[in-house]
Amino acid sequence: MLETKNLSFKKLLLEFKQLLKNNGLKFTAQREAILQTLYNHPKHFTPEELYDLVKKKHPQLNTGITTVYRTLNLLEENGFATSISLGIQGKKFELANKEHHDHIICEKCGKIVEFEDEEIEHLQHKIAQENGFVLTNHLMQLYGICKECQEN
Amino acid sequence: MLETKNLSFKKLLLEFKQLLKNNGLKFTAQREAILQTLYNHPKHFTPEELYDLVKKKHPQLNTGITTVYRTLNLLEENGFATSISLGIQGKKFELANKEHHDHIICEKCGKIVEFEDEEIEHLQHKIAQENGFVLTNHLMQLYGICKECQEN
DNA sequence: CTGTGTGCAAACATTTTGCAAGCAG
DNA sequence: CTGCTTGCAAAATGTTTGCACACAG
Numbered sequence: 191m192l193e194t195k196n197l198s199f200k201k202l203l204l205e206f207k208q209l210l211k212n213n214g215l216k217f218t219a220q221r222e223a224i225l226q227t228l229y230n231h232p233k234h235f236t237p238e239e240l241y242d243l244v245k246k247k248h249p250q251l252n253t254g255i256t257t258v259y260r261t262l263n264l265l266e267e268n269g270f271a272t273s274i275s276l277g278i279q280g281k282k283f284e285l286a287n288k289e290h291h292d293h294i295i296c297e298k299c300g301k302i303v304e305f306e307d308e309e310i311e312h313l314q315h316k317i318a319q320e321n322g323f324v325l326t327n328h329l330m331q332l333y334g335i336c337k338e339c340q341e342n
Numbered sequence: 343m344l345e346t347k348n349l350s351f352k353k354l355l356l357e358f359k360q361l362l363k364n365n366g367l368k369f370t371a372q373r374e375a376i377l378q379t380l381y382n383h384p385k386h387f388t389p390e391e392l393y394d395l396v397k398k399k400h401p402q403l404n405t406g407i408t409t410v411y412r413t414l415n416l417l418e419e420n421g422f423a424t425s426i427s428l429g430i431q432g433k434k435f436e437l438a439n440k441e442h443h444d445h446i447i448c449e450k451c452g453k454i455v456e457f458e459d460e461e462i463e464h465l466q467h468k469i470a471q472e473n474g475f476v477l478t479n480h481l482m483q484l485y486g487i488c489k490e491c492q493e494n
Numbered sequence: 495c496t497g498t499g500t501g502c503a504a505a506c507a508t509t510t511t512g513c514a515a516g517c518a519g
Numbered sequence: 520c521t522g523c524t525t526g527c528a529a530a531a532t533g534t535t536t537g538c539a540c541a542c543a544g
Contacts, residue, residue: 214522214523215523215524216517216518216519216522216523216524217518217519218517218518218523218524218525220524220525221524236508237508237509238508252525252526253525253526254525254526254527255508255509255526256509256510256511256525256526256527257524257525257526259508259509259510260510260524260525294469294470294473294475296475303473303475305469305473307465307469309465310462310465310466310469313459313461313462313465314462314484317446317457317459317462317484318446318484318486320457321446321455321457321488322488322489323446323448323455323484323486323487323488323489324486324487324492325484325485325486326449326485326486326487327449327484327485327486328482328483328484328485329481329482329483329485330466330480330481330482330483331480331481331482332466332469332470332475332477332479332480333477333478333479333480333481334470334475334476334477334478334479335475335476335478336473336474336475337474337475340474340476366497366498367498367499368497368498368499368542368543368544369543369544370498370499370500370542370543372499372500373499388533389533389534390533404500404501405500405501406500406501406502407501407534408500408501408502408534408535408536409499409500409501411533411534411535412499412500412535
């Protein structure tokens with residue numbers, strides 16, 4: 191089964207503060223709000239979507255889209271967030287507090303099922319190695335028709 | 343090994359003309375130049391890169407970037423080209439005359455290496471089955487750092 | 495001839511950068 | 520206090536659209 195790391199927000203925040211300290215960066219209300227919003231809404235956001243949500247949850251901060259971009263990049267560079275690039279334009283980000291997983295997507299009803307498979311992960315590393323790459327990430331999405339939709 | 347379908351350009355062009363005819367569209371020198379350039383350079387292009395190359399190969403046509411975008415979209419919508427979205431911004435296109443394959447993308451320099459792996463394909467079907475899905479398609483992109491970029 | 499295709503410029507959308515003021519440490 | 524961070528506006532990128540003219544069928 192898929193398991194989250196269940197990192198409490200408190201712990202996550204501590205790690206984040208440590209990162210900032212280690213790099214001579216500052217802990218600000220905006221950065222906290224962005225991290226908290228990502229934590230409380232475990233799904234994928236475009237910077238724009240996250241920006242809207244942060245503004246809604248923390249209106250008094252008047253956070254700018256610029257700061258959202260800058261913070262997402264900071265989080266991603268340091269492994270606190272991951273991003274996937276969409277077919278069209280832009281990226282979506284999510285907090286990196288789950289074990290790695292991939293998705294099967296039903297082409298009819300849009301249902302998304304998460305799965306993980308160690309054997310595939312292993313093969314991916316092998317393939318990367320064979321091609322001289324150090325693997326940092328991967329994107330695998332299976333498209334198909336789910337059981338319910340097959341019956342209808 | 344990866345194998346092309348070895349569709350001759352003549353055949354490809356015929357298919358393309360048929361597509362145009364079927365949709366009441368017109369065969370133009372620019373469209374031919376773009377298709378030919380994709381055919382002669384079997385790699386992945388951003389629209390910008392393809393634009394530069396088409397201009398170089400067919401300077402007398404004075405093809406606009408707009409036309410490159412429009413033609414790539416036309417080709418993709420009709421299965422003559424496929425695109426992959428990069429980590430960063432934009433898409434890269436290639437002519438769709440190869441057997442199925444997936445991509446490893448260097449996150450530093452953007453280099454793309456193609457590969458295919460029957461074992462993974464097989465596992466994907468197995469996973470889909472286990473989740474009650476009939477697999478219709480898949481997308482797999484590995485991201486990493488290529489040999490050259492590791493050294494720099 | 496008719497209507498699609500073209501290049502150009504402008505519009506759009508998304509992301510980054512320059513800057514003066516704010517604020518964490 | 521110091522200098523990192525912020526929001527704003529402007530710039531930079533990448534892509535699409537409006538338009539008048541070109542040209543395939």
